[in-house]
Amino acid sequence: MKIAVQREDFELGAEVRKLSRQSRSIGAVASFVGVVREVPMTLEHYPGMTERAIEKIVEDAKGRWQVMDCTVIHRYGALRPGDQIVMVAVASAHRGDAFAACEFIMDYLKTQAPFWKKEQTARGSRWVEAKASDDQAAERWK
Amino acid sequence: MKKVRILYFASLREKIGKEAEEIVLPAGVATVAALRSHLRSRGGIYENAFAEKALLRAAVNQDMVQPAAAVKAGDEVAFFPPVTGG
Numbered sequence: 001m002k003i004a005v006q007r008e009d010f011e012l013g014a015e016v017r018k019l020s021r022q023s024r025s026i027g028a029v030a031s032f033v034g035v036v037r038e039v040p041m042t043l044e045h046y047p048g049m050t051e052r053a054i055e056k057i058v059e060d061a062k063g064r065w066q067v068m069d070c071t072v073i074h075r076y077g078a079l080r081p082g083d084q085i086v087m088v089a090v091a092s093a094h095r096g097d098a099f100a101a102c103e104f105i106m107d108y109l110k111t112q113a114p115f116w117k118k119e120q121t122a123r124g125s126r127w128v129e130a131k132a133s134d135d136q137a138a139e140r141w142k
Numbered sequence: 143m144k145k146v147r148i149l150y151f152a153s154l155r156e157k158i159g160k161e162a163e164e165i166v167l168p169a170g171v172a173t174v175a176a177l178r179s180h181l182r183s184r185g186g187i188y189e190n191a192f193a194e195k196a197l198l199r200a201a202v203n204q205d206m207v208q209p210a211a212a213v214k215a216g217d218e219v220a221f222f223p224p225v226t227g228g
Contacts, residue, residue, distance in 0.1 A: 044152055049204035086228055115227025116152035127153040130224030
């Protein structure tokens with residue numbers, strides 16, 4: 001399991017290849033990448049808690065599906081439109097578990113991991129407000 | 143002295159103008175909700191930042207918790223707006 005909170009960019013292909021080579025019984029790797037849309041932003045986080053919160057989400061996913069290995073990388077700092085923000089990749093024997101666990105981890109990350117986005121618009125900067133739809137997305141797994 | 147370390151993040155950090163402080167827990171303050179009320183009672187920027195209607199979340203020792211969660215001496219308590227990562 002790899003969890004990283006970093007300023008640097010990541011290479012999804014390389015991360016997926018690493019995962020798929022972990023074990024011969026891995027038959028599926030599902031992945032997701034979140035990208036900055038339209039507006040430059042700065043991401044703040046709570047060092048220490050962030051890693052811990054992501055670990056808990058991954059442990060929760062492991063209790064629900066067959067997760068053989070998993071990589072979560074979340075960036076912080078200044079990001080521009082088109083930049084990658086987050087990636088989740090889940091390795092399993094079969095696609096059903098990999099898809100479900102990947103979506104679950106992303107939905108929980110949105111509501112449980114301590115990150116905050118501040119957008120820089122032409123009229124100044126503003127903190128992004130949490131969306132009710134993100135809470136609902138996380139709720140449906142309960 | 144029953145001290146706790148309090149951390150503030152994002153818009154709350156900007157409103158208060160600092161990212162952390164250490165305070166002495168007043169007698170009777172034993173939960174996150176009580177600590178929030180105590181901070182609000184300091185008045186000024188705190189009264190606004192911790193107003194009843196302010197949508198805030200809290201973590202104790204780096205675990206997200208509900209307002210009824212216990213707070214004790216030596217804890218690290220963080221207050222912040224709802225998260226917006228991902």
